[in-house]
Amino acid sequence: MHLFSTLTIRDVSFRNRIAVSPMCQYSCEDGFANDWHLVHLGARAVGGAALVFTEANAVTPEGRISPADLGLWKDEQMEPLARIVRFIEKNAAVAGTQLAHAGRKASTSAPWNGGSALEVSNGGWRPIHAPSAIPFSSESITPEALDKSGITRIVKAFRDAARRARECGFKVIEIHGAHGYLLNEFLSPLSNHRMDEYGGSIENRSRMLREVIEAIRKEWPEHLPLFLRISASDWAEGGWTIQDSVALACMVKPLGVDLVDCSSGGAIPGAKIPVGAGYQVPFAAQVRREGDVMTGAVGMITSPQQADQIIRNGEADMVLLAREFLRDPNWPLHAAQVLEQKVDWPVQYDRAKPRH
Numbered sequence: 001m002h003l004f005s006t007l008t009i010r011d012v013s014f015r016n017r018i019a020v021s022p023m024c025q026y027s028c029e030d031g032f033a034n035d036w037h038l039v040h041l042g043a044r045a046v047g048g049a050a051l052v053f054t055e056a057n058a059v060t061p062e063g064r065i066s067p068a069d070l071g072l073w074k075d076e077q078m079e080p081l082a083r084i085v086r087f088i089e090k091n092a093a094v095a096g097t098q099l100a101h102a103g104r105k106a107s108t109s110a111p112w113n114g115g116s117a118l119e120v121s122n123g124g125w126r127p128i129h130a131p132s133a134i135p136f137s138s139e140s141i142t143p144e145a146l147d148k149s150g151i152t153r154i155v156k157a158f159r160d161a162a163r164r165a166r167e168c169g170f171k172v173i174e175i176h177g178a179h180g181y182l183l184n185e186f187l188s189p190l191s192n193h194r195m196d197e198y199g200g201s202i203e204n205r206s207r208m209l210r211e212v213i214e215a216i217r218k219e220w221p222e223h224l225p226l227f228l229r230i231s232a233s234d235w236a237e238g239g240w241t242i243q244d245s246v247a248l249a250c251m252v253k254p255l256g257v258d259l260v261d262c263s264s265g266g267a268i269p270g271a272k273i274p275v276g277a278g279y280q281v282p283f284a285a286q287v288r289r290e291g292d293v294m295t296g297a298v299g300m301i302t303s304p305q306q307a308d309q310i311i312r313n314g315e316a317d318m319v320l321l322a323r324e325f326l327r328d329p330n331w332p333l334h335a336a337q338v339l340e341q342k343v344d345w346p347v348q349y350d351r352a353k354p355r356h
């Protein structure tokens with residue numbers, strides 16, 4: 001196996017092991033995708049990625065990180081996304097979407113406007129929701145703890161969004177269970193202090209996520225892959241650990257999760273994270289080995305050789321790149337050149353193709 005080996009999950013074939021990691025663009029109005037998303041995502045399909053994920057796609061309006069987030073909470077939002085899916089597929093890539101709820105990190109401004117809590121008078125909203133009424137930081141909004149009916153409502157919103165994703169033509173859904181957003185907040189003992197059946201043991205803290213997976217699988221066809229992004233470690237004393245991640249992988253695989261995308265962090269501010277080249281890859285490797293599930297490696301993967309080695313070493317089944325894809329939308333085409341692999345270039349670009 002190597003970076004340019006094909007991969008089939010359920011009935012979906014990927015031309016190589018390279019995915020565009022979900023990346024918020026903070027460029028929507030009322031959750032609608034637009035020409036920015038078509039060009040941004042389309043360019044990366046043209047550039048040779050096997051799988052192109054949209055950014056976090058909010059399942060409810062309150063579940064957006066910012067007012068400019070992408071959304072899939074109403075049918076009207078489907079057509080611009082369906083157009084993007086058609087373009088991605090026409091260019092031999094698979095289109096995926098990441099379904100998300102921001103939880104206590106909702107209602108903030110775009111990063112280039114400071115990324116801080118947004119007042120209602122500035123387009124923010126209240127209440128925001130979390131497992132417990134604990135704010136992310138001293139500058140953050142204090143969330144309301146969800147009651148059972150609130151949990152049920154959000155689980156249903158994930159299911160409805162999965163139905164819309166299917167109708168848009170997406171072939172992969174990734175559940176956003178990472179980075180300190182709602183489902184991660186339930187998982188982490190640092191943000192979940194509940195005393196009911198959704199708090200306490202790992203079985204209880206993972207209950208909402210498992211309900212979301214089961215609800216999505218009711219709408220998401222058997223023949224299509226379901227991914228789950230997790231924060232494999234909170235990098236904090238008393239927080240979620242890699243052992244918890246392995247245990248979670250074992251719980252969710254029988255529910256229909258095909259691949260665990262191993263990111264980390266985001267549960268609390270100020271965690272000491274040893275960021276460096278491929279720093280999260282060991283998480284993907286351990287979850288793959290001990291959880292017996294396919295994994296995705298993400299985070300500071302930038303060079304073709306590095307990405308190729310991750311696949312060759314059996315540390316992950318896919319690599320997901322984010323910022324490197326912003327630097328170079330044609331990264332897979334360039335990586336193929338470096339690794340001396342033959343890949344098809346878009347016919348329109350054929351005259352620029354390197355000839356060995």
Ligand SMILES: Cc1cc2nc3c(=O)[nH]c(=O)nc-3n(C[C@H](O)[C@H](O)[C@H](O)COP(=O)(O)O)c2cc1C
Nearest residue numbers: 021022023024055056298299300301321322323324
């Ligand atoms: C602009 C930007 C937006 C992001 N938005 C999301 C997102 O919507 N969902 C998500 O799971 N991660 C998001 N991330 C995290 C990336 O998917 C990725 O995990 C992280 O950037 C590490 O990979 P990299 O070193 O290749 O950039 C975002 C990252 C960037 C740079």
